[in-house]
Amino acid sequence: MTTLVAVRVALGGGAGLLDPGSWFAERPKTWRHTTDGEDLLLSGRVSQPADGPAVDRLLITVRGRLAEINTVSREDAGRFTIFDLTDVRTRLDGPPANALACRERAATARFAVDTAAAYLTRVINWLTERAAASQQVVRHRLAAAAVALSCGRAVVEQLSTVDDPCLAATLCAAALEAALEAAELCAETHAGQSIVAAELDQLRVLAAVEPAPITPVLPAQPDYRPAASHDVRELVAGLDAPTDLASELGRVEALAQTLPVGVCARLVTHRQVATGYLTGTRWHDDLSAGKALAAIAVTEPHGGSDLAALRTTAAPGPGGLVLNGTKTLVAGGVDADVLVVAAVLDRPGIPRRPVLLAIDAGRPEVRRTELRTPVWPGCGFATVEFQDYRLDPDELLRTPDNRIAGTAELLMGLVRERLVLAAQQLGFARRRLIDLPGQARLRLRFTAATALLRQSGPDMVEASMAKLVCCAVAADIANVGLLGTDEHLADLASARAALLAAGTPDINREIVAASLLPGLPRWDNHR
Secondary structure, three states: OOEEEEEEOOOOOOOEEOOOOOOOOOOHHHOEEEEEOOEEEEEEEEEEEOOHHHOOEEEEEEOOEEEEEOOOEEEEEOOEEEEEEEEEEEEOOOOEHHHHHHHHHHHHHHHHHHHHHHHHHHHHHHHHHOOHHHOHHHHHHHHHHHHHHHHHHHHHHHHOOOOOHHHHHHHHHHHHHHHHHHHHHHHHHOOOOOOOOHHHHHHHHHHHHOOOOOOOOOOOOOOOOOOOOOOHHHHHHHOOOOOOHHHHHHHHHHHHHHOOHHHHHHHHHHHHHHHHOOOOOOOHHHHHHOOOOEEEEOOEOOOEOOHHHOOOEEEEEOOEEEEEEEEEEEOOOOOOOEEEEEEEEOOOOOOOEEEEEEEEOOOOOEEEEEOOOOOOOOOOOEEEEEEEEEOOHHHEOEOOOOOEOEHHHHHHHHHHHHHHHHHHHHHHHHHHHHOOOOOHHHHHHHHHHHHHHHOOOOOHHHHHHHHHHHHHHHHHHHOOOOOOOHHHHHHHHHHHHHHHOOOOHHHHHHHHHHHHOOOOOOHHHHO
16 A cells, blocks of 8 residues: 655655655545556545645655655645645655654654743743742742643653654654643733733644544553562562662552552552661661561651651650650551651750651550551551650661761652652553553653653652652543442542642642742742
8 A cells, every 4th residue: 555645844844744644635545556667656646734835745655665756736625735646656765654754753742842842931031020920820830831841851852762653653742742731831821911822823733733643652661570479578578679760660660550559559668768768777688678667757647748847856865865756647657667757856955957767666665556548558557656765876867978867868768759659650550541442642641751750860850740740640540440449449549649649739839830930939938
């Protein structure tokens, strides 16, 4: 079968390849081609949308390679231009059609993302001049636009290495979706003001004429083997120590596809605490072998995870520092052997400041009460009380340069927690999405979220962006399914809880907004 496609001069000076078979005036079976020596003899009709009058040549794919036609008759048919080929001769001497199609998809995606980026920059400059961006709703809308734009950029980066036209079509559509979302958020930000949204109009036209796959291809999943056991201690013993952040995120995503939600959350919590806070301590070997389990306790009943509002204190007492206070919603707190606790170091004559402690959860001064929640069933949430717990010297965690671990280390752990949570939610989302028919837009959003996470590093802003996107996509996918089943309700509750874990969406948007608008007064300074 011969496929006829047109090259447009409107995008990139004649480098706009249409999806083969997308714009035919007649069915492809009406085409015929014969060979005459080294020439091809072609006949048929094809239509080109909108910019047909500007087309300067046609490309035909035969047997996977390209042939070019420079002169062809055409007629105007309203929104389309009809090209009539009657016994046209050409040579099959062009490059492989798949390679050209992938390059065109990449060029289209890059054009869309660059257009949205220029629009966002223009809106930020306009708002900054008027100090309008100090309002919370404006800051967070700009942050959402920046997050969407980052997804588009991550997809474009991935698209530059793709040689599969089906995957390229999916990635291009995902980039267009992200760029259009960013532009629409920009337009909402300055609604009614004196900015002409020319970029938004360009992207809407491009999204309308650029063909998107009916069923987008899901990105490749990390290599994994189904877990032979659901026992957390056995799982810990069977896993190698993480070598780098990227491999750990891929492993978490893979585990989330095979393990129950609660078991995976418990395993991920343990690995994050053991490798992020307790490396080099006396508990490290037992934690790596699965002989002991770890958890982190930061949240308090009255103030959540706000470090400035901590009431759990480590103060001087008989025999040294004594810990008192209450933590709640401690994931894995029921069966943890070691707890990393955030508390306030309260010594006379020294400013109070948060510190990190490694607590033996088996001592009688630690009282645990299991919390029954529909979120991550099997994870073992608990409320933990510390009553006159006398701290041993090595239970005050220290950095490699022997400083007392505190706010900086907790914030770096929070960055890692957000990235790990994003990977976990992507794994859960893929497991659900595979079983859902259709859902083209969710598949495109999932593709963009995957690209963003895989290019995110241990940076506060990148982690906040990845957490926002991946958890939002997972929650939307969880909304689709067999409503009313126990499994679906548990998945839905867990996906919604993940939106709040490791920082609410508003907190993460504020982190992104602060990176966009440095030096501008925060919205809450105007209260």
